[in-house]
Amino acid sequence: MSGTGSRSGICSRRPDLFSVFGRYGIPFRLGESGITVETRAEGQFTLYERVAPSGRVERRLGFSGGTITINPVEPVNLPQEVTNTIEFHFTPIAIEPLSEVTVFLTFPVEIGVFSGSEGSYTLIDVFSLAKPKYSLYGTPEKGVITRHVETGVSHEPPPVDPLQEGILALAIRNTGKDWVWVSRAVFESPSLRIFYGPHAAMSAEMMVYSRILGETWVTRTPPREGMEEAIRIFPTKKSLVPEKPSYLMEYGVGD
Amino acid sequence: MVFESLSIPVIGTVTLFDLLVFAIAVFVVYIISRIVAIYLKKAFSDRVDPVELDKLVKVIQAAIIIVGVYAALPRFDINIADMVVVGGTIGLVAAFAGQRIVSNFGSGLFIIAERPMKPGDNVTIGEVSGTVDQIRVLSTIIKTYEGVYVRVPNEKVFTSEITNYVANVARRFEYSIGISYRSDAETAIRIIRSLLEDHPFVLAHPAPSVFVDSLAESAVIIRVFIWAPSRVWWSVRTEMLWTIKKALEEAGIEIPYPQRVVTIAPGARIEVSHAHGGGDIR
Numbered sequence A: 001m002s003g004t005g006s007r008s009g010i011c012s013r014r015p016d017l018f019s020v021f022g023r024y025g026i027p028f029r030l031g032e033s034g035i036t037v038e039t040r041a042e043g044q045f046t047l048y049e050r051v052a053p054s055g056r057v058e059r060r061l062g063f064s065g066g067t068i069t070i071n072p073v074e075p076v077n078l079p080q081e082v083t084n085t086i087e088f089h090f091t092p093i094a095i096e097p098l099s100e101v102t103v104f105l106t107f108p109v110e111i112g113v114f115s116g117s118e119g120s121y122t123l124i125d126v127f128s129l130a131k132p133k134y135s136l137y138g139t140p141e142k143g144v145i146t147r148h149v150e151t152g153v154s155h156e157p158p159p160v161d162p163l164q165e166g167i168l169a170l171a172i173r174n175t176g177k178d179w180v181w182v183s184r185a186v187f188e189s190p191s192l193r194i195f196y197g198p199h200a201a202m203s204a205e206m207m208v209y210s211r212i213l214g215e216t217w218v219t220r221t222p223p224r225e226g227m228e229e230a231i232r233i234f235p236t237k238k239s240l241v242p243e244k245p246s247y248l249m250e251y252g253v254g255d
Numbered sequence B: 001m002v003f004e005s006l007s008i009p010v011i012g013t014v015t016l017f018d019l020l021v022f023a024i025a026v027f028v029v030y031i032i033s034r035i036v037a038i039y040l041k042k043a044f045s046d047r048v049d050p051v052e053l054d055k056l057v058k059v060i061q062a063a064i065i066i067v068g069v070y071a072a073l074p075r076f077d078i079n080i081a082d083m084v085v086v087g088g089t090i091g092l093v094a095a096f097a098g099q100r101i102v103s104n105f106g107s108g109l110f111i112i113a114e115r116p117m118k119p120g121d122n123v124t125i126g127e128v129s130g131t132v133d134q135i136r137v138l139s140t141i142i143k144t145y146e147g148v149y150v151r152v153p154n155e156k157v158f159t160s161e162i163t164n165y166v167a168n169v170a171r172r173f174e175y176s177i178g179i180s181y182r183s184d185a186e187t188a189i190r191i192i193r194s195l196l197e198d199h200p201f202v203l204a205h206p207a208p209s210v211f212v213d214s215l216a217e218s219a220v221i222i223r224v225f226i227w228a229p230s231r232v233w234w235s236v237r238t239e240m241l242w243t244i245k246k247a248l249e250e251a252g253i254e255i256p257y258p259q260r261v262v263t264i265a266p267g268a269r270i271e272v273s274h275a276h277g278g279g280d281i282r
Helices: B002-006 B016-044 B050-076 B080-097 B099-114 B154-159 B185-198 B233-250
Strands: A006-011 A022-032 A035-042 A045-052 A055-061 A067-073 A085-095 A099-108 A110-117 A120-128 A134-137 A144-151 A165-174 A180-188 A200-208 A214-218 A247-249 B009-011 B122-125 B128-135 B139-144 B149-153 B162-164 B170-179 B209-215 B220-229
Touching (some): A045 A120, A055 A120, A085 A134, A085 A165, A180 A214, B016 B050, B099 B139, B122 B139, B128 B149, B139 B154, B185 B209, B185 B220, B185 B233
Parallel strands (some): A165 A200
Antiparallel strands (some): A022 A035, A067 A110, A099 A165, A200 A214, B122 B162, B170 B220, B209 B220
16 A cells, blocks of 8 residues: 555655654655645745545644654544544454453554654644444443454454554453353543554453453553554643543443 | 832731732633643643533543642641631532522533433423523523524523423424325325435334325325435435425426315306406306
């Protein structure tokens, strides 16, 4: 896919990273799979322009130099933010008591465009080629709205279109005394740590206490050596709400 | 002369000078609370939800003023224990004098504790519908959908039926769509289901439901039940209805006007007379 794209400008992208993701010096222009991102200096300003199947966005930035970072972000922003929770729904897996299994799921990629430098970034744009869908985990009274991800289950990393999908390696451990059918995993977006290389990826763990109760968390280490950690949208909001390290699934781990 | 007059007792042992110092102290404390409020708003406006920030600022302002007034009170040489007794008596008298106010105050406390709504929620209280702007101790401020300011006394809020449209994270709405008897209901249902699957905010779970509900006089009625996030349900509702209408029409499925099929018995005669001499049909 990277062979079909075009680019110009200064780019600090490593060659093993997927072609769209990376850090770019202004001005630059890149085109990939129907997506065009361009920045050009106009006096004291920088004009940012993005064209994707979902539409065209133009922004005027109050600086004329520096870098722009493009990387996968927490997939809960489109078409508008209504939740910070993501729910993976997959083919049920029977887990033996006191056993662990690692499965590979896919998640939708939303692409974030940031300006700024270490520790102080701002989000300029977010877009995606993946089709968003939302769902409800729990009851309307006490549950949560979730970004719904319908995914297959693989025993090894599945092939993905890097612009649309990333890979989640999920280690599921059944700590209970009964067999449990697991078909859901729910995470809060502030805890997500997405890494990117040839594609976007995350590693997570899930502790199953019973068919009703489970706990999930995302690990902070790259799933594969050499992957870069993506800039997250959550810290740019500078929220005082603390990041919870794990999510307690109180409404069941199966259908 | 001026200084002498300041030292004249005006209430008990409290002098004019004491009153002046107390007034200045309260004014300074008020100014400090305002400065702190502005600083807090500047520092946290992009980090904290505006409603929560507003509450936080008010609590801190109140705390500063209470501490400031308390610190200035010794100027009066007032015994706090006496003040509590006097305050209690005054409170009792005030309660009798202003039962409505006390009732509103009590109701306000219950509403704040029970939390049937919060600022920003879309509600109907009695006959008033709109968005909750503020929940105060004595009254609740509603901004109607027309942008009108309505102050509802808390006593009325407490005794009225409150419908909160966004208290739950998701809510259901429905359409009744009539298609003609000549159209294929199964095709119509398939088209509607496909549109619902495509819309991001038509929730996957609980899944939407589409079915033939009744065979009415002029149309086959298809009912559509949709769950959507409460925050966006209205835009989904308005958007989907028109999308469904257009898609059905594009597929050649007729949404009929009310109509009646009249069958004329063989050999029957119909006579139509035109008022302006247009002739007869027999």
